[in-house]
Amino acid sequence: xxxxxxxxxxxxxxEKEAVTLDCTYDTSDPxxxxxxxxQPSSGEMIFLIYQGSYDQQNATxxxxxxxxxxxxxxxxxxxxASQLGDSAMYFCAMRAITGGxxxxxxxxxxxxVKA
Amino acid sequence: DAGVIQSPRHEVTxxxxxxxxxxxxxxxxxxxxxxxxTMMRGLELLIYFNNxxxxxxxxxxxxxxxxxxxxxxxxxxxxxxxxxxxSAVYFCASxxxxxxxxxxxxxxxxxxxx
Numbered sequence: 001x002x003x004x005x006x007x008x009x010x011x012x013x014x015e016k017e018a019v020t021l022d023c024t025y026d027t028s029d030p031x032x033x034x035x036x037x038x039q040p041s042s043g044e045m046i047f048l049i050y051q052g053s054y055d056q057q058n059a060t061x062x063x064x065x066x067x068x069x070x071x072x073x074x075x076x077x078x079x080x081a082s083q084l085g086d087s088a089m090y091f092c093a094m095r096a097i098t099g100g101x102x103x104x105x106x107x108x109x110x111x112x113v114k115a
Numbered sequence: 116d117a118g119v120i121q122s123p124r125h126e127v128t129x130x131x132x133x134x135x136x137x138x139x140x141x142x143x144x145x146x147x148x149x150x151x152x153t154m155m156r157g158l159e160l161l162i163y164f165n166n167x168x169x170x171x172x173x174x175x176x177x178x179x180x181x182x183x184x185x186x187x188x189x190x191x192x193x194x195x196x197x198x199x200x201x202s203a204v205y206f207c208a209s210x211x212x213x214x215x216x217x218x219x220x221x222x223x224x225x226x227x228x229x
Binding site: 033035037043044045047050052091100101102103104105106107108 | 146160204219
C-alpha cells in the first residue's frame, strides 16, 4: 500500500532562517513522483515542487528545494530564507505509476514564520 | 487560462437536501479529481476521471455521493441526501496526462450542512 507520512503537525521558524519539513513515503512501485503543495489560510492549494523517482538531482524551485533520499524513502522540503508569507499548511504528496494518476497526500505540516 | 473553476464557493444547506457541486477543469487537461478536506481526515481523494471516464471511485464515502463528467469541460459532485458530517471543503483538481505534471486545484467549495 502507498502511504505518505508527515510527522510534524506544526513548525516554527524565525524569519530569514531556513526550515525543513519532513516527509516519508512508502511504495513498492519503482516509478513514482513526489510533490509539495502549500495551502495558505485563504485555502487554495499551490503547487511548489516536484521530484521524480528517477531524477538524479534534487529538485529546486527558487527558495524551495527537495531533499530526496531514495533509500530512506524521504522527500523533505527545505525552505530557505523564510518569509512571513510562508506561514501556511504544507502537504507532501505522491503519485505512483501503478496507481494510475491517483495522488495521495500526507496530513500536512503547519508552518509558522516569526518576525 | 482561467484555472480550475468551481461553483458555488460556499454552500449552506439543511440536512436531507440535495447538493450539487460543479467544476470546470483547465482546458486540455485529461484528468479530473474530486477531493474532500476536513480537519479530522485531511485531504481525501473521492474520485477521479480520465477522459471523462471514472477511473477510481473507491474514495466515495457512500451511495449518497455521486459524480459525473458529461464532457471534458464539466463535472459535478452530488450529495443526496446531505448530512451534517458531509460538511467540508470540496476541491476539484485537474492535470495533464504526464506523470510529472502537477495537479491544479480549484478554489474549493465550502459546504456546510446544518
